[in-house]
Amino acid sequence: MPKHQSFQKSYIYTALWLAILGGFSLGAHIAMPMGFGWNLPPFYHIWVQTHGHLQLLGWTGLFIIGVSLYFMPRFVKVPLPYQFLTKWILILITTGLIIKTGALFTIPYLEVGTIQSFLTYLVRVSAGLEWIGVFLYVFLLVTLFKRKPRNYEGLKSVQPFFVLMATGFLLYASLHIVQYFIYDAAGRMPWSSMTTDIFFMLVLFPVAFAFSVRTFPLFIQIPPFRVSFFWFGIAYGLSAVTCITGAFHDLPLQLDALAKILISCIILILIYHLKLIPKMILSPRLFMIRYYGEKYLNDRIDSGAFTRARPGYYDFGQYGRFELLIFSAYIWLAIFAGLEILRSVSQITALSIPFGHDPVRHVFLLGFITLLIFGMAQRMLPGFLKKKGLWSRRIVGWTFILGNLAVLGRVLPMLIPQRWVAGVPEVHQWLMYWFGMSGSFAILALILLLVNLWRTFRG
Numbered sequence: 305m306p307k308h309q310s311f312q313k314s315y316i317y318t319a320l321w322l323a324i325l326g327g328f329s330l331g332a333h334i335a336m337p338m339g340f341g342w343n344l345p346p347f348y349h350i351w352v353q354t355h356g357h358l359q360l361l362g363w364t365g366l367f368i369i370g371v372s373l374y375f376m377p378r379f380v381k382v383p384l385p386y387q388f389l390t391k392w393i394l395i396l397i398t399t400g401l402i403i404k405t406g407a408l409f410t411i412p413y414l415e416v417g418t419i420q421s422f423l424t425y426l427v428r429v430s431a432g433l434e435w436i437g438v439f440l441y442v443f444l445l446v447t448l449f450k451r452k453p454r455n456y457e458g459l460k461s462v463q464p465f466f467v468l469m470a471t472g473f474l475l476y477a478s479l480h481i482v483q484y485f486i487y488d489a490a491g492r493m494p495w496s497s498m499t500t501d502i503f504f505m506l507v508l509f510p511v512a513f514a515f516s517v518r519t520f521p522l523f524i525q526i527p528p529f530r531v532s533f534f535w536f537g538i539a540y541g542l543s544a545v546t547c548i549t550g551a552f553h554d555l556p557l558q559l560d561a562l563a564k565i566l567i568s569c570i571i572l573i574l575i576y577h578l579k580l581i582p583k584m585i586l587s588p589r590l591f592m593i594r595y596y597g598e599k600y601l602n603d604r605i606d607s608g609a610f611t612r613a614r615p616g617y618y619d620f621g622q623y624g625r626f627e628l629l630i631f632s633a634y635i636w637l638a639i640f641a642g643l644e645i646l647r648s649v650s651q652i653t654a655l656s657i658p659f660g661h662d663p664v665r666h667v668f669l670l671g672f673i674t675l676l677i678f679g680m681a682q683r684m685l686p687g688f689l690k691k692k693g694l695w696s697r698r699i700v701g702w703t704f705i706l707g708n709l710a711v712l713g714r715v716l717p718m719l720i721p722q723r724w725v726a727g728v729p730e731v732h733q734w735l736m737y738w739f740g741m742s743g744s745f746a747i748l749a750l751i752l753l754l755v756n757l758w759r760t761f762r763g
């Protein structure tokens with residue numbers, strides 16, 4: 305009888321190292337000169353697009369793959385097939401990312417010639433390695449779902465979200481490789497923005513939401529969901545596909561804007577269903593009475609469970625205040641949805657807004673996804689490795705503070721209208737310094753997270 309595979313912590317270590325030494329360092333290296341008024345690095349476009357790709361596939365991608373390869377088989381109650389492939393997926397994607405980054409940063413410095421052609425070839429091969437890694441991952445997921453018991457209903461509510469995630473991974477990796485065959489590797493890849501949108505619409509939000517639905521009732525004690533998210537998933541998927549089609553074909557602007565507004569509204573409705581806002585503002589007692597009923601609360605008080613555990617949670621505090629990271633992640637997600645609605649309305653009306661796509665995208669990628677990873681990693685991963693708690697609870701608080709400082713610094717200076725600070729140039733100057741330091745705050749948070757997980761896994 306095949307057994308479940310143990311948790312592959314190498315995915316988490318690799319994602320963290322790629323983030324610290326790769327994606328976030330590149331981001332910090334671009335943001336610093338912008339914030340402090342220094343010269344931008346040469347071949348700026350290579351820095352930007354390599355930063356984006358490393359963050360998406362290396363940081364968030366490897367984290368998601370590592371966690372899902374452990375979580376999904378247990379969720380559908382079938383051991384993962386072809387378990388030997390898990391290590392190959394990690395090797396292929398990581399090797400691809402490292403070789404491609406090295407080659408892309410060397411090519412612009414070379415004269416046209418044999419070495420340059422060789423490196424261009426290497427870029428394509430490494431994008432191919434990434435593609436094979438992603439393909440094998442999707443293959444494993446599809447095989448796993450095919451083997452799930454026929455009468456298994458647990459997946460149905462969130463199935464569309466997982467289908468979107470698998471499709472998004474494959475589409476992202478495929479378009480990423482194809483563009484290196486069509487365009488000059490030394491130039492700005494024209495599909496970068498589109499592939500980023502594909503990754504965050506089809507992969508990141510669906511998987512983050514599906515995991516939240518499955519884990520929050522246990523982690524932050526919210527009642528199990530009575531609604532099915534199936535039709536929300538379908539509506540979200542159709543709207544996302546409409547937006548993505550708009551990137552390939554000229555769609556009427558109104559249709560694109562409407563699809564984005566619909567996506568944002570679905571996100572807000574889903575946040576409402578997660579009951580995070582009442583969880584944040586109501587006392588544990590009131591929350592329990594409202595959503596579980598007074599009898600349940602009294603039973604828990606009688607059995608001693610309510611006072612033994614941390615009020616409002618099932619844990620005893622051994623994971624620190626991880627919920628702060630989850631709450632702030634979802635607050636950033638709500639802000640993202642609000643900003644996207646404003647941006648879309650401005651596309652079809654005379655409304656003028658003072659910010660572009662970039663800060664809004666980072667509200668989602670840094671504010672929502674990265675803080676959610678910080679929170680989930682510190683709450684969930686010790687259990688995956690049968691550890692009773694975290695090595696340091698204090699670090700959880702520091703990752704919350706530094707993570708939010710990084711998000712605020714990264715997005716506030718770009719979101720605040722210039723005219724608000726025009727009269728006080730010092731405020732603008734300090735905001736820009738904060739922007740310049742945002743990458744360093746994030747790197748510090750990541751190093752603390754790495755130490756905390758490493759000491760926890762070893763302990």
Ligand code: HEM
Pocket residue numbers: 328331332334335352353354355356357359360363364496497500662666669670673674710711714742743744746
């Ligand atoms: C504090 C941390 C971060 C800093 C300082 C930072 C900085 C930057 C900067 C300066 C740009 C270029 C903006 C422009 O040219 O308009 C950029 C683009 C981008 N960033 Fe970040 N970033 C951070 C975190 C993240 C995270 C966590 C992700 C993803 C998970 C991410 C994904 C991207 C993407 C996809 C792009 C666009 C790439 C492209 O256009 O090809 N960033 N970032």
